[in-house]
Amino acid sequence: MSYKWAASPYLVWMVIFIVVPIILVCYYSLTVRTDAGFRFSTDNFRRFFEPIYLKVLYRSIELAFVATVVCFILGYPLAYILARSDFKHTNVLIMLLVVPMWMNFLLRTYAWMTILEQNGVLNIVLSWLRLPTISILYTEAAVILGMVYNFLPFMVLPIYSVLSKIDPSVVEAAEDLGANGIIVFRKVIFPLSLPGVISGITMVFMPAVTTFVISRLLGGGQFTLIGNLIEQQFLYVSDWGFGSAISLAMMVLILLSMAVMSKFAGEDRGLGLW
Amino acid sequence: MVRALKKCYVAVIFAFLYAPILVLILYSFNNSRSRGTWGGFTLRWYGELLQDRHILGSLYNTIIIAVLSAAIATVIGTAAAIGLNGWRGVQRKVIMNITYIPVLNPDIVTGISLMLLFVFARMPLGLLTMLLAHITFNIPYVILSVLPKLKQLDTHLYEAALDLGATPWYAFKKVILPEIMPGIITGLLLAFTLSIDDFVISFFTTGSGVANLSITIFSMARRGVNPTINAVSTLMFLAVLVLLVIVNLRVSKENSRKGRRNHEQEAYDHRHRRFGSARRLSRNHAR
């Protein structure tokens, strides 16, 4: 059976709405506007290396990195417990882990504003416990908290998925050979779970580094991340060339690291659907 | 002891995940504009919501765009998958790689690149451009839902139908289509929820005055917290929950037949392929 022609509407669509836009991004990023029109230039990319922008890049990576580490520290034990304990309703628990992710991303972030603000729930609870109130909304900590909250399930699920597929007899074999609990974990379980860890890291770091919503809402606009920088160039400064250059750089970086990660993590991560 | 500790840990994490949502829902019933005090139970904010032209308008936009973009993407994407199934070699690889771009790209890059296109084509940014953008990022998910079903399909089924006297079109309608229907419906639901959930791409491809719910929430949240948003949130949360339950019932029904994947994982995969597809990028394209 061959219906090759059935793909043609999509091919047209694909060229217009995927290929052409990327060409446009390239075009804008490699030109500057002069009185005489557009002129080829690498200025937009060079500008990216100015200290002020490098600092934005650095901060984006730093925050995303911290968020990823926190997600890992919180997420790995959770995945481990879910995968290796005989809880009665593990399936339901995994399901519950997924449900918040189906809620609108903005709402999830907005909810934290409600909790963290000066008269928010957190401080009400704290003062009720006669503890000193804190004010962390519009700080770096709030941004990281938002990232962790939004992306934690991305860390847990791939790790869980890999851990739950480890053949129990492998663990038994290690125990049989004299390994105690810690050695079994260090030498057998953790190495086997690495593919899941790597996709977890990818799945947290990538969206964290490009977000502009979390930093805007929970950071109160005080923390300019790459995403915010791009947003500014297009919506406020109208410097499309520079905005395109940052976008292009980000796209290339992400596609490359995805490709590298995918090689690194090996073929079977156990999450593949197709 | 250890077991209790484990249970505790799980409970704490889940409390962390659900606290904000519960707080959000709780405050949608609070009869006080300030969060510091509990003013008693009220449906006032839901009432105000019904009066709010702005929110209702954006709700309307969200639904219109979700329905239209999911439907159109499903038609184009299903046709594309059926067509692509017949392609081989380098051409197929190139097409599939391009198809993955909207899935893997950060939303913000997809958003601004589409915005550049619309501006370049001198299209006024608004509902139409937002719709086109949604169709664009939905199609790949439909294709990726339908293609595996086609791959599983026994090619002899089609031949058997022809053999029994069916014309190609009849064979397609009666044999191929029913077989790949689960994939098509998964793709449709996926497209629908992704469209409802989207903020970033919509944000860049819409013009002044035309907003969907996400955009409205964003602008309201920036101006400060407003209990009406809580009411919207609660309703949206319930709506998504209902949808999720439907999807999962469907998926688990299918799974109990196939006996393969468990539903929560599938639901998770559907929702979050976008970040997790890197591996498949290399794996599937090799085929």
Added chain:
Amino acid sequence: MAECIIELRNVSKDYDGTEALRDINLKIYRNEFVTLLGPSGCGKTTTLRIIGGFEQPTTGEVVFNNTSINHLPPYKRRVNTVFQRYALFPHMNVYENIAFGLRIKKLDEEVIEYKVKNMLKLVNLAGYEERKVDSLSGGQQQRVAIARALVNEPDVLLLDEPLGALDLKLRQDMQLELKHMQQSLGITFVYVTHDQEEALTMSDTIVVMREGRIQQIGTPIDIYNEPKNAFVADFIGESNIVDGIMVRDYLVEFANHRFECVDAGFGENEPVDVVIRPEDIKLVPESEGMLRGEVRSVVFKGVHYEMMVENGEYVWIVHDTLMQPVGSKVGMVITPQDIHIMRKEDQG
């Protein structure tokens, strides 16, 4: 045999430059049970698919009742197929699967029901109408596939290794049943298999194929007793195949011994292949044998013993109901009718 129903004339098929079929000429007669037999990759399935209309021949002609049907699509051919893995429609129940072809013909529902029920009775599946096809066993699916094809009353039924997925016992039962069906319905069967026993059991005519070419066409008895070349001999049953030289008509030399034979018409001193069936070698006391040898191994095969007898550079497979112990010296006798002489392949 009367009327020729399907004829392949000089049919060749190329797939991207590789030759799948070369110059196939084949006549299939009404009510005949024809088996295409050969190892995998010999082109038997391709031939079947060309008859079914799923493949177009690169050159040559497919003739059906004296009309060329080269460009007739599968759904217009009065031919139905039983697919290797049955290809039952998984979203339909047994009844709907069988009714599929009838519905396309827009028959009345009563007629459809009557025909489907009849057909189910024929394949011993009465009462299975509502069953989902994936709840059936392999043998039952097989019967549904046959019923689905036969209900359309085709002139020719094509069967592509239909018994390949069944276990031995079931396969043997189905062989007899299929043969019975074919005879009672009076339909032409074209059957593809790589199992020589199956071919010998069921067929009126066997077409032995190899690497896209027909090696031999004949009745099972012809093919078994008079294989045309070493390949056919080897493929049909077990054989001893040795190099020999045709000294002159009716005299052949192999294993350093001259044998009388019944073949003639070869050149003098022409190198030939000599084929001898294992059951045609008689073991006698050493002194009475034409050839002498030592028994190297013995395997019990149920009805007979299979013995390997070494004689100089040759090891002969011998089947006999009497066992000779390993290490014993034996003589071998071969009668002239049991020596089959074939031209060397590369010369044909």
